[in-house]
Amino acid sequence: FTKRKLDHATLEELEDLLIQADLGVETAARIAGALSKGRFGKDIAPDEVRAVLAGEIEAVLAPVARPLVVESATRPFVIMVVGVNGAGKTTTIGKLAAKFRTEGRSVLLGAGDTFRAAAIEQLKVWGERTGAPVVTRPQGSDAAGLAFDTVKQAQEAGTDVVILDTAGRLQNKAELMAELEKVVRVIRKVDAAAPHAVLLVLDATTGQNALTQVDAFARTAGVTGLVMTKLDGTARGGILVAVAAKTGLPVHFIGVGEGIDDLEPFAAQDFARAIVGLDEG
Amino acid sequence: MFEGLSTRLSGILDRLKGRGALSEADVQEAMREVRRALLEADVALEVVRSFTDKVRDRAVGAEVIKSVTPGQMVVKIVHDTLVETLGTEGVAIDLQAVPPVPIMMVGLQGSGKTTTTAKLAKRLFEKQKKKVLMASLDTRRPAAMEQLAILGKQIGVDTLPIVAGQSPVQIARRAIEAGRLGGYDVVMLDTAGRTHVDEALMVEVAEVEKAAGPHETLLVVDSLTGQDAVNVARSFTGRVKVTGVVLTRVDGDGRGGAALSMRAVTGKPIKLLGTSEKMDGLEDFHPSRIANRILGM
Ligand SMILES: Nc1nc2c(ncn2[C@@H]2O[C@H](COP(=O)(O)OP(=O)(O)OP(=O)(O)O)[C@@H](O)[C@H]2O)c(=O)[nH]1
Ligand SMILES: Nc1nc2c(ncn2[C@@H]2O[C@H](COP(=O)(O)OP(=O)(O)OP(=O)(O)O)[C@@H](O)[C@H]2O)c(=O)[nH]1
Ligand SMILES: [K+]
Ligand SMILES: [Mg+2]
Ligand SMILES: [Mg+2]
Numbered sequence: 232f233t234k235r236k237l238d239h240a241t242l243e244e245l246e247d248l249l250i251q252a253d254l255g256v257e258t259a260a261r262i263a264g265a266l267s268k269g270r271f272g273k274d275i276a277p278d279e280v281r282a283v284l285a286g287e288i289e290a291v292l293a294p295v296a297r298p299l300v301v302e303s304a305t306r307p308f309v310i311m312v313v314g315v316n317g318a319g320k321t322t323t324i325g326k327l328a329a330k331f332r333t334e335g336r337s338v339l340l341g342a343g344d345t346f347r348a349a350a351i352e353q354l355k356v357w358g359e360r361t362g363a364p365v366v367t368r369p370q371g372s373d374a375a376g377l378a379f380d381t382v383k384q385a386q387e388a389g390t391d392v393v394i395l396d397t398a399g400r401l402q403n404k405a406e407l408m409a410e411l412e413k414v415v416r417v418i419r420k421v422d423a424a425a426p427h428a429v430l431l432v433l434d435a436t437t438g439q440n441a442l443t444q445v446d447a448f449a450r451t452a453g454v455t456g457l458v459m460t461k462l463d464g465t466a467r468g469g470i471l472v473a474v475a476a477k478t479g480l481p482v483h484f485i486g487v488g489e490g491i492d493d494l495e496p497f498a499a500q501d502f503a504r505a506i507v508g509l510d511e512g
Numbered sequence: 513m514f515e516g517l518s519t520r521l522s523g524i525l526d527r528l529k530g531r532g533a534l535s536e537a538d539v540q541e542a543m544r545e546v547r548r549a550l551l552e553a554d555v556a557l558e559v560v561r562s563f564t565d566k567v568r569d570r571a572v573g574a575e576v577i578k579s580v581t582p583g584q585m586v587v588k589i590v591h592d593t594l595v596e597t598l599g600t601e602g603v604a605i606d607l608q609a610v611p612p613v614p615i616m617m618v619g620l621q622g623s624g625k626t627t628t629t630a631k632l633a634k635r636l637f638e639k640q641k642k643k644v645l646m647a648s649l650d651t652r653r654p655a656a657m658e659q660l661a662i663l664g665k666q667i668g669v670d671t672l673p674i675v676a677g678q679s680p681v682q683i684a685r686r687a688i689e690a691g692r693l694g695g696y697d698v699v700m701l702d703t704a705g706r707t708h709v710d711e712a713l714m715v716e717v718a719e720v721e722k723a724a725g726p727h728e729t730l731l732v733v734d735s736l737t738g739q740d741a742v743n744v745a746r747s748f749t750g751r752v753k754v755t756g757v758v759l760t761r762v763d764g765d766g767r768g769g770a771a772l773s774m775r776a777v778t779g780k781p782i783k784l785l786g787t788s789e790k791m792d793g794l795e796d797f798h799p800s801r802i803a804n805r806i807l808g809m
Contacts, residue, residue, distance in 0.1 A: 250551060250739070255551075256548055256552055316789065319622065325654075346789070348663050349659035350655075353659075355655075356654035403765040434734075436738065438554035439552060439767070440764065443765060466738070466739075470738065
């Protein structure tokens with residue numbers, strides 16, 4: 232490949248590449264700026280540019296690539312899963328349950344989405360698939376009450392892990408966010424240290440709105456970590472770079488399909504390379 | 513939705529409005545700001561490019577710069593170009609066909625197809641007095657069929673009885689047949705969510721289309737979608753004959769860039785907006801009203 236001078240036009244092209252991956256204007260400019268430092272005006276091969284760019288992104292993501300630690304000493308270890316509508320919460324719970332079961336842990340699921348039609352039935356199917364019992368209450372019941380029952384039941388049975396599903400909610404709906412706060416409060420009545428992990432599920436196809444999602448859910452539900460779903464499509468999920476830079480919240484997993492095994496640990500380098508279009512195919 | 517974009521754009525345009533004289537450089541600078549505002553609202557890059565190019569070409573015309581109120585003329589050009597991008601007129605769901613009229617919903621996973629199917633069925637039934645049958649062709653997602661059945665009961669609209677083991681194409685045929693025999697006006701087909709790079713599923717949706725011959729095929733898209741909106745738009749319209757777009761979760765605080773992208777890339781009208789999780793959260797889309805809202809007019 233022919234080398235090319237790293238000039239303003241080239242930098243703009245690179246910025247556009249990042250913008251198309253949903254990094255956002257500001258983050259894209261910052262990453263491209265970091266790349267140009269010390270290299271501006273010099274000759275550089277296209278592949279090298281991408282590799283360096285991936286390196287800059289990886290540097291932002293590496294500190295947040297941290298696994299979800301489920302302490303065996305904490306029993307039950309209570310995980311609550313939150314996020315906007317349709318992000319992939321229930322499916323991710325199914326995948327997580329499968330993973331924990333494979334590790335030999337006992338799992339109890341709580342069907343905390345008492346709002347959406349057939350949300351309970353959906354979680355029950357995942358319970359059957361993974362051999363995890365599911366605590367349910369009829370549709371329309373109080374979600375906090377369901378959460379209370381689930382944690383209590385796990386305590387009494389000595390279950391290793393509890394995963395609580397919650398209804399999808401948009402972060403600008405004060406009433407629904409207050410309901411989430413209440414769920415957390417009620418869980419603490421059973422175990423003051425619970426929930427031990429609060430996972431926010433982000434859909435990779437989401438654009439800049441993911442930033443305010445993280446803000447709002449962190450504030451109301453005390454998010455401890457992130458999962459990004461739907462990375463098996465063409466969306467690159469670049470907003471995660473902006474989120475990482477801004478919040479430093481750990482990213483635990485990525486979802487790469489609808490199947491039970493389609494959950495992978497978040498790997499900063501792979502993610503960064505995919506964003507700039509390296510390692511394709 | 514749109515509030516954030518509106519604030520940004522009106523700020524930029526207000527500064528132009530008062531100007532007595534305007535150089536080409538001033539227009540360039542304003543377009544750079546517009547570009548940024550649109551990108552921050554998640555408008556697809558290629559759509560942003562063609563939008564700012566259009567406005568720039570129209571605005572640097574000699575008449576504009578030499579006119580007495582060049583700023584206001586540029587604002588008008590932005591407005592008109594925005595309306596053009598969003599589509600000029602509202603377009604309603606078309607039921608002008610031999611009943612039962614099939615309507616098919618397609619889109620990515622979790623975009624809101626099943627919910628919108630029920631919302632639209634409710635509206636057709638309650639407001640237009642249509643006899644509607646809904647069928648779930650989603651044989652993949654756990655409890656997808658139950659979801660539609662529960663919604664059907666809730667809104668008082670019939671759903672096709674669930675028969676285990678049938679393929680989506682078989683269900684589609686059975687739905688149309690049941691629609692015919694049962695004297696239904698409309699048959700709504702809710703399909704499974706699919707990523708457009710899943711070749712097997714894209715072939716499947718085209719087969720369903722062939723079997724059902726939908727009069728309307730609505731592409732359901734989350735209004736919080738980022739730059740991927742162009743890929744979705746292009747792939748789905750390339751595989752099935754999309755007749756309109758539904759934007760969901762408009763009740764969020766997203767800046768709504770997907771609205772501009774979808775219309776521009778598909779060339780199909782946005783027909784409906786999903787404005788809540790509840791069954792009455794469905795609104796018609798009025799391009800010029802939205803354009804005014806975006807520009808704070
Ligand atoms: N392609 C793909 N689809 C996914 C992934 N994760 C979830 N889905 C699909 O996305 C859709 C929504 O997933 P759910 O798990 O129901 O999402 P949710 O957040 O629980 O939705 P609500 O409870 O309605 O708010 C389903 O069709 C899932 O199969 C993923 O990683 N890749
Ligand atoms: N706030 C809000 N939520 C919506 C809207 N439309 C759908 N939803 C919610 O989004 C989630 C997903 O909706 P579904 O109708 O199940 O989406 P789908 O496209 O059928 O999903 P799959 O069949 O899994 O691909 C649910 O929690 C719905 O309640 C909307 O306009 N506003
Ligand atoms: K979505
Ligand atoms: Mg769910
Ligand atoms: Mg569905």
